[in-house]
Amino acid sequence: MDYTKTLNLLKTDFPMRAKLPEREPEILDWWQQINIYQQVRESRRGAPTWILHDGPPYANGNIHLGQALNKILKDITIKYKTMRGYDCPYVPGWDTQGLPTEQAVQTEYGIDRHEVPVLEWRSKCQELALKYVEIQREQFQRLGVRGDWHNPYLTLDKDYQARQIEAFGKIALQGLVYRSLRPVYWCYHCETALAEDEIEYVTRTSDAIYVAFELRDADQCFDQLPQGARAHVVIWTTTPWTIPGNTGIAVGEHYEYALVKAKDDYYLMAQELLSESMQQIGLSDYEVVATRPGKDLVGLAVQHPLYDRISPLVLADHVTLEQGTGAVHTAPGHGLEDYQVSLECDLDIISPLDDCGRFTDEAGPELAGLVCDEANEKVLELLEACGALLARTTIEHEYPHCWRCHLPVIYRATLQWFMDIDQLRDQALTEIAETTWIPAWGESRIAGMVESRPDWCISRQRSWGVPIPVFYCTDCGEALLTEETVAHVRDLVAEHGADVWFAREAAELIPPGTTCPECGADSFIKEPDIMSVWVDSGCSHYCVMRPHPELSYPADLYLEGDDQYQCWFQTSLWVAAGLGDPAPYKTVVGHGFFVDDGGQKLSKSKGNIIDPAEIYNKYGADVLRLWFTYADFRQKMHHSEDILQQVAEAYRRIRNTARFLLANLRDFDPATDGLAPDQMREIDRWALLRLNRVIKRMTEAFDRWDLHLFYHDVHGFCANDLSAFYLNVLKDTLYTDLPDSPARRSAQTALWQLLLALTKMIAPVLTFTADEIWEHCRETDLSLPVSAQLADWPRVDERFDDEELRVRWERLMQMRTQVSAALEQAKEDGEIDQPLTAAITIYAPEDEQQLLASFGDDLRMIFVVSAAQARPLAEGMSELQVEVAQARGEKCERCWLYDEGIGTSPEHPTLCPRCVQRINQWPENQQ
RNA sequence: GGGCAAUUAGCUCAGUUGGCUAGAGCGCGCCCCUGAUAAGGGCGAGGUCCCUGGUUCGACUCCAGGAUUGCCCA
Structure with missing residues (x-):
């Protein structure tokens, strides 16, 4: 006789094989049908809110692994918080304006921005940005991320732009914004100023030259100098093309400078660098005639080798004896430190370059029209011709490059708009101290950055962005910005979008009857620059969180990659401080970046980019999501096929454990078959005691963002406590005992609790699988909500916390x-x-x-x-x-x-x- | 060069305030089961806890210095 029919063998149609790539899209469809986001929100109506404000990813391509990580971490957090009882509105956003889009329009559409009208250019930019918003929206949803995807915020929305203009106005009217000629990083390929965070340092080989600047009145300082003898200050530089911008030579106050005689000429440079420099110059036969401390040299007049003008000797703190001659070539239009010296010592700021990096006529007929970097040869030629070039070598060093086009950038003095960080620094530091930073060292990191950050250059010489709403009087040139003009522009932008600024003349953008407060004239031109894309996103709390009916200020959480300590975490704070607001976040979480198995950063240039779509199409989004809880996201995250295999294996274990539980509950009705704790067998009470432990640990882990403990704890629980021991031991009871026996019902009572708690706990992470399991749970208990996402986070059942x-x-x-x-x-x-x-x-x-x-x-x-x-x-x-x-x-x-x-x-x-x-x-x- | 961090088995991680032969899962090797079966179980081999000093009766844990790696800045 076949006794298998007299056994309670496993029975379930929950498939062992997940086939996630096929199954997940079906679950997504179902979520859309039932509008899971709204259902969850409604189920929490009236509950305390918990708000994560989404940092807007840049819409210019398919999502990359880092963005997948970011959105999934946010999703896990929000789903967990919801299950803990909070109402968590989640409004995703996109950063849609700025240089990257303009460049993409150029490459993807083959349009040259100089050849089309500005409005057409802007419309192409918008088209492209919206295209990528659509693409990314699909991709983020495919990852299982739950949110108000139908109503995201875009930085190009009219309302957003209008609020941004309003924010700028408020900040500017408090005197926190100024316009100044100042050297900024300038990419002459992209023809725009770049912010510090748009710079990457690349090693490259540059010229390194020694140049002699003739001293006009050296005998004032050195009486050893014979009548009529020629003396030169020797400088060293790696950027020959900045020589035309030289307006001074800086020396260190306390360094000793030596006047040496070689052949018939005299040279002046730091004593300590003398032998090295003279060797480079090729004058090994020399004698020191005199020495003087740097401070005695101040005010000596030096003749510029190429132009008929004087470059005085000045003191500067930044002079070091690490390299060069200790006499530092100072071109205030081409360097930040030089610029600061020029302010202190009243040096001229000369920057004879146009937007494209070409020398203007100011540089003289030989150089005019040449692009700076390529003009090096010509400058060297000119220096050679006048005998000023003493030596020419090369040096390998880190040099700033444009983060977009990866070409070298220059410092160029231009008129730019700045936010006055000095006025806001203390407030920002106070706010930082008030904020919770995860990991904790994020606080010292951002505080250190904020302490030393220079004023923030917020203008860009481009057109795809929000205009700086300032006018200039055509008569006296004075800038015009009042509450009325800002409000007027804001209202126009709210109605027509930022296009209106580019479509209309100044007269059509100012309130009727406006006159210049300085000279009374009534004719104006508009500011040509737009705001940096970092202002766009930095304003998101003002443009989205403040006005949005479901959100509030400040947010409970900002969660982004740790590059944002320098970017969005900071820009958001500066904008808030400028507006007189507290920090827009209570807690900030930073996550690491991906590296490959060799520890190398993932980047396009290295060709080791991983497409998240490849992973979810092969393994499923749940495996991708599980991976992100596999390692500690606060550190760098390693990627390798081996790791994915491991994660996929762990996924199967968790899935099979759930399947085994389901398969033993087919004949169990918790209402009638469930046993009270004191009627349960000891081993089943032990299982629930162990479950309590996991719930406790998971809850603590999620609260502390120790997400990687999820993988290790849940998987360990399934593998050790359940599979290897408890379920194995239980088989005899479950299979062979009478269906309705107390022992079997006791076991099933525990299995049911295990299944429910486990499914709930995996719901934030294995979000698809949880609902697949949940659907089967509802066969046992129809009173359960339709989705695990609507369930409450499991609670510790203290009745099973039996220490003995x-x-x-x-x-x-x-x-x-x-x-x-x-x-x-x-x-x-x-x-x-x-x-x-x-x-x-x-x-x-x-x-x-x-x-x-x-x-x-x-x-x-x-x-x-x-x-x-x-x-x-x-x-x-x-x-x-x-x-x-x-x-x-x-x-x-x-x-x-x-x-x-x-x-x-x-x-x-x-x-x-x-x-x-x-x-x-x-x-x-x-x- | 400066700031922030990391460094425990092949991989990813545990290791409360310093204290028994440093743990887990995966992977690997060997074996069992065939009533979780493109599943399940058992056993085993893998570690100078980055290095060097110091404090201590005792250090993976504390201190100092160094190395390597990552991020940010110059």
Whole structure:
């Protein structure tokens, strides 16, 4: 007879194989159908809100792995917080304006911005940005990210732009914004100023030259100098093309400078760098005539080698003796430190370059029209011709490059708009101290950056962005910016979008009747520059969080890649400070970046870019999501195929555990079959005690953003506590006991709790799989909400927190390890085939022996053997010993345990008495 | 050159206030099961806890210096 029909074998249509790439899109469709975002929001109506403000990714391509990580971490957090009882509106956003889009229009559409009208150019930019918003929206949703995808915020929205103009006006009217001629990083390929965060340093080889500047009145300082002798200050520079911009030479106050004679000429430079420099110049035969400290040299007049003008000797703190001659070529139009010196020492600021980096006529006829970097040769030629070029070598050094076109940038003095950071710094630092930073060292990191950050250059010489709403009087040139003009522009932009600024003349953009407060004239021109894209996103709290009916200020959380300490975390703070607001965030979480298995950063140029679509199309988004909780996201994240394989394997384990639970609950109705804790068997209470522990740890981990503990704890629980032990032990009860027996119902009561809690706990991470499991859970309990996302986070059930039980089982588990080892040994020695054929005797010290004995008949079940008994230590034994023998009797055909009573029933000659009894009582309808 | 951080088995991580033979999962090797089966179970081999000093009865844990790596800045 086939006894399999008299067993409660597994039964479920929950598939073992996930086929996530096929299954996930179906679940997505279903979420859309039931409008999961709205349902979740409604289920939390009236609950306290918890707001994560989305940092807008830049819409100029497919999403990359870092963006996938970012959005998934946000999603995990929001889903967790929702389950914890909060109402969590999530409004995703996109950064849509700025240089990257303009460049993409050029490359993708092949349009030259100089050849089309500005409005057409802007419309192309908008078209492209919106295209990528669509693409990214699809891709983010595919990752399982839940949010208000139908109503995202875009920085190009009219309302956004209008609020941004309003914010600028408020900040500017408080005197926190100024316009100044100042050297800024300038990319002459992109024809725009670049902010510090748009610079990348690349090693390159440059010229390094020594140049002689003739001293006009050296004899004032050095009476050793013979009448009519020529003396030169020697400078060293790696950018020959900046020589035309030289307006001074800086020396260090306390350094000793030596006047040396070589051949018939005299040279002046720092004593300490003398031998090195003279060697480079090729004048090894020289003598020191005199020395003077730097401070004595101040005010000496030096003749510029190329032009008829004087470059005075000045003091500067930044002069060092690390390189060069200790006499520093100073071109205030081409360097920030030089610029600062020029302010202190009243040097001229000369920057004879146009937007494209070409020398203007100011540089003289030989240089006019040449592009600066390429003009090096010509400058060298000119210096050579006048005998000023002493030596020419090369040097390898880090040089700033444009982050977009990767070409070298220059410093160029231009009129730019700045936010006055000095006025806001203290407030910003106070706010930083008030904010919670995760990880904690993020605080010292951003504080350090904020302390030393120079004024923020916020203007860009481009057109795809929000205009700087300033006018200039055509008569006196004075800038015009009043509450009225700002409000007027703001209203026009709110109605027509920022295009209106570019479509209309100044007269049509100012309130009628406006006159210049300085000279009374009524004719104006408009500011040509737009705001940096970092202003756009930095204003998001003012443009989105403030006015949005569902959001509020400040946000509970900002969560971005840790490059944002220098960018969005900061720009948002500066804007808030400028507006007189507290920080826009209460907590800020920074996450690391991906590196490949060799530890190299993922980048296009290295060709090691990973497309998240490839991963979710191959493994599924849930595996991708699980991966992001596999490693500590606050550090760099490694990517390799090996790691993905591991994660996929772990996914299968979790999935199969859930499947096993489901498959044993088909005949269980929690309402009628569930048992109270005091009616449950000890092992089942132990399982729920262990579940409590996982819930506790998971909750703490999520609260502390120790997300990687999720993977390790949940997976460890499934693998160790459940698969390897509890579920394995339970099989005998679940399969062979009477369906309605107390033991089986006790087990099922625990299994049901395990299944529910586990499914809820994985819901924020394995968001697709959780709902797939949940659907099957609802077959057991229809009163459950339709999605796990609508469930409450599991709670610790204190009825199972039994310390005595915990200790008791901990000791048992230790002994179990020894039993397993003994069984393995017996198997190797050929004494038994497998554990089920074994009978074990455990000789244990008294305490242990009593503990084991207290389990009675359950002991053999716990060790998954046919028979087990505990005895006191025998003579000569000092510690626990396990004796393994072949179990007596035959193998029962039904329960597979060995028993001596087999054959005693004529009706069922192959069954043990226990099974015979059960068969006889087996419910009719299940036979 | 400066700031912030990291460094525990092949991989990803644990390791409370310094204290028994440093743990887990995966991977690997060997074996068992075939009533979780493109599943499940057992055992095993893998570690100078980056290095060097110091404090201490005792340091993976604390201190100093160094190395390497990553990010940011110059």
